[in-house]
Amino acid sequence: MQNQEKYSDYSVRDFICDESFQDWVLRPDTPDAAAWQTWLQANPGKRTVVEEARKVLESLTFRVDRPAAGRAQASLEKTWQMIDTPGRRGILRRMNRVWRMAAMWIILIGAGIFVWLWISNRTVPVLVTTASGQLDSVLLPDRSMVVLNALSTIRYQQKWERDAPREVWLEGEALFSVQHLDEGDDVAPHERFLVHVGHTTVEVLGTRFNIRQRREKIEVALLSGAVLVRFNNKARSDIRMEPGDLVVIDTSYRDITKISTNTENYSAWTRKRLVLTNPTLQEIAHYLEDVYGKRIVLDDPDLAGRKVEGPILLDSIDDALFVISTVLDVTIIKENDTITIKPR
């Protein structure tokens, strides 16, 4: 409390802004307290002004946030523990920020590489399944392409070994474009490409071919290159296919036929423009069942043999059914997953 004379002229506003006065109000034991007491006794006329200024300051109250009981103590103990654990903490503190960051990144990147190596060295099975009406393309580890038709599944290992044949397992229908690996006269194991489908294995010798496994029947259509069809039943001899060949195998091996046909038609579905030319209603029904997963019931056996003259586009089940109902003059009843076709 310096320069006491000035206070004689002080208003309330002056007092509340005065640091020494504030200290006296806030802190009864301030070194200036005695001086203020003396001053006030000498200036009784200032008492009301001082009192009002004091009330203004005292009206200030603050929200107090207190830590939960024991929290400060716990924090202190933890800190002592850190202080008393030499080494780690000391080293960390001595390294400056940049180095600490660098060390952290090196550790992170190292861990990342380790995990990546570990994952890439594992053989992880890959499973691709298509839903009703859906196609999917799959790029195999050797960059061979597979187009998977609706309601089909393909399974293979994410990583193919250098010294083992390439192998995939198929259910349903898929068109393969296989990378031809030819590194010399002998066929090295990794140059072989095997498709397992049901009881049959199709061995590929670099090539485009379609496999369709639907309704107790496997059809292999070769578009280009060469494939060898082998059977799990060793009594059956292998079938070597030429481009344009279609091999149809039933589950019991009783009926194995090989015909020459326009096998390009077997890839039409990959463009999702399935065109059947002069098909019977039975053929159409089968295809719709396969691709859209519906059950199609022909109410009258005579319906099965009825033909649609000309081409019919089957890339939408609703469109196809509409065309059938108009062209063949039939009634179509849809009930959940069952479609019943009746003569009108």
Add this chain to the structure above:
Amino acid sequence: MCYFYNILLNTPWKNIAEGQRDAYSKVYLLLYTRFYNYGLKFTPDETVVEDAIQEVLLSIWVDRRQLTGIANPEAYFFSSFRNNLFRKLKALSKQLPAEMIEPEPEFARDAILIDQEIHHELRARLQKALDSLTARQREAIFLRFYEGLSYEDVAEALGITTKATYKIVARALLELKGNMSLPLTVLLALLRHAH
């Protein structure tokens, strides 16, 4: 009102610098409570506040030999706690969507209260005055009148000049005073009644 810890804090700094563990523990607990209260005025997230407290308080011991070189350790550590907390809050807010990021942590609006026992009319006026204060004014008022820091210390904690601190605090106080301009006799009666 009247909460003066810092009387206790006059000698311990020297003792800590000399490596006295008891002195450090005592200061630790005291500053923990004060920093906790201060920090929670900027964020409701006590984990962040506690992390900042622990880091700053740990540094007191680790760098204890440099304590003697710090003119005003109390203000210095208030400032370094504030900076540490702001850094953490900024880092956290970077994870938020852009529209939720606040440019600077703000001292809570509801941190300064008005005595509930004060006459309601006066209380309403004071509340209005409080609402018109800026975050910086609120913080300066808090540091000066709750923490009892000197104007110089407040200036150091806020990283501004002492002169600016005087201005900020004076403007805030006069704002409050201006809203207390009931006739003095009435005012005194009301206030006395409240106490």
